[in-house]
Amino acid sequence: DTGVSQDPRHKITKRGQNVTFRCDPISEHNRLYWYRQTLGQGPEFLTYFQNEAQLEKSRLLSDRFSAERPKGSFSTLEIQRTEQGDSAMYLCASSLTVGGNTIYFGEGSWLTVV
Amino acid sequence: DAKTTQPNSMESNEEEPVHLPCNHSTISGTDYIHWYRQLPSQGPEYVIHGLTSNVNNRMASLAIAEDRKSSTLILHRATLRDAAVYYCILRDGGNFNKFYFGSGTKLNVKP
Secondary structure (H helix, E strand, O other): OOOOEEEOOEEEEOOOOOEEEEEEOOOOOOEEEEEEEOOOOOOEEEEEEEOOEEEEEOOOOOOOEEEEOOOOOOEEEEEOOOOHHHOEEEEEEEEOOOOOOOOEEOOOEEEEEO | OOOOEOOOEEEEEOOOOEEEEEEOOOOOOOEEEEEEEEOOOOOOEEEEEEOOOOEEOOOOEEEEOOOOOEEEEEEOOOOHHHOEEEEEEEEEOOOOOOOOOOOOEEEEEEO
């Protein structure tokens, strides 16, 4: 399967713990996006990268959230000091820049903070 | 980003056509109209997109109004596997940065 891959698919953590999600985009896709989705809502944009550069961050991305894409390939999204309100599905997506009119999403990483 | 308006839910019978409407009255000249769908517990899946002309692919058809202020996603023969939330999204063709999702239309397909 050469689609967008996310790991882990499910994570249960205690409030206050740190969690990290990994995303492997489609090969050669230079744009990578993170979204968050809570039950009954559409996905909300968090941030995106072009190659290794983080070009935009949503106001939803508080100081406890950090995303990296160090070599312009895979990306990580870390949440520090998790809160119950962080419980959601975190979606990664990727696209090309040139002719990149379609964004391809992964299956998402479910986070439950207890 | 320009907004879209969709009905919260729709219902269809299996093997009948479904027309999912979307209003986007503030669309700009460079905005592409995209449709994605999301099955339960999965990430959004690309369905179709267009700019001005109607589009067809193996999954669906997209009918775009002449003034581009509305569009309709057409599923020609709904199956139970088409039950999902369908999102109509505008994406700036001059700045392919991101999509903004609304709440979408939840499609229920009855056998």
